[in-house]
Amino acid sequence: MESSELKCPAELLLKQLSGKWKPQIFRLALSEPVRFNTLLRQLEGSNKQSIATALKELEEQGLLDRTVIKLKPLHIEYILSEKGRTMVPIFLQLENLSS
Amino acid sequence: MESSELKCPAELLLKQLSGKWKPQIFRLALSEPVRFNTLLRQLEGSNKQSIATALKELEEQGLLDRTVIKLKPLHIEYILSEKGRTMVPIFLQLENLSS
DNA sequence: TGATATAGTCACAAAAATTTGACTAATTGA
DNA sequence: TCAATTAGTCAAATTTTTGTGACTATATCA
Numbered sequence: 001m002e003s004s005e006l007k008c009p010a011e012l013l014l015k016q017l018s019g020k021w022k023p024q025i026f027r028l029a030l031s032e033p034v035r036f037n038t039l040l041r042q043l044e045g046s047n048k049q050s051i052a053t054a055l056k057e058l059e060e061q062g063l064l065d066r067t068v069i070k071l072k073p074l075h076i077e078y079i080l081s082e083k084g085r086t087m088v089p090i091f092l093q094l095e096n097l098s099s
Numbered sequence: 100m101e102s103s104e105l106k107c108p109a110e111l112l113l114k115q116l117s118g119k120w121k122p123q124i125f126r127l128a129l130s131e132p133v134r135f136n137t138l139l140r141q142l143e144g145s146n147k148q149s150i151a152t153a154l155k156e157l158e159e160q161g162l163l164d165r166t167v168i169k170l171k172p173l174h175i176e177y178i179l180s181e182k183g184r185t186m187v188p189i190f191l192q193l194e195n196l197s198s
Numbered sequence: 199t200g201a202t203a204t205a206g207t208c209a210c211a212a213a214a215a216t217t218t219g220a221c222t223a224a225t226t227g228a
Numbered sequence: 229t230c231a232a233t234t235a236g237t238c239a240a241a242t243t244t245t246t247g248t249g250a251c252t253a254t255a256t257c258a
Binding site (some may be wrong): 118119120129146147148149152171173183 | 212215216218219224225
């Protein structure tokens, strides 16, 4: 991602949501928590490394919260954070404008 | 850019505005027509090829209109298109949310 | 005990995006 | 006529992003 010097305010959000898998992951996370292996199966053509990287960045950016669910076979859920939720409306607008 | 298969509606706009120079160019075009050499000087660290590519893509995507001003020393202006103008509000929202 | 599922990491390879530097072509001003 | 400005193009090199394949670690089920 290489953030740092942003020359234009809109670049921040644009960068945080750009990349090959982030938009799809963010979209899935809109309705319910997402998980590593589930995403791997849902997003065809994806791979462990890319999903791991995308999840890590979305977490670092504060859009998703990583929570360990210590039950049965150990689950880790990525859930929309407070900050992530503030981005939902604009994300939906992007969808509307696109279509 | 490599559009084609979009798995998520929001990806279209996200991709059209992503890249190292497009956000800045789009932002400058918000207030007045932009021009090749002017951008080259304004956007420090940029280069002919990148600016040319960004302008061409923004034009192909229908966000900017390329118009030849046949006066004095030959000018070419890139102006926000109708479609480009419909994106102004969401672009400004991205800016607000970023800051 | 061995197989399967969870959620990853690591080094390297391949692909895509960006930059460099040389070159083109039309027009203007001295 | 020569130099400068306009707006680019092209091929090759570099950088960034994404993908591959092997491997780790914990827990469950048969």
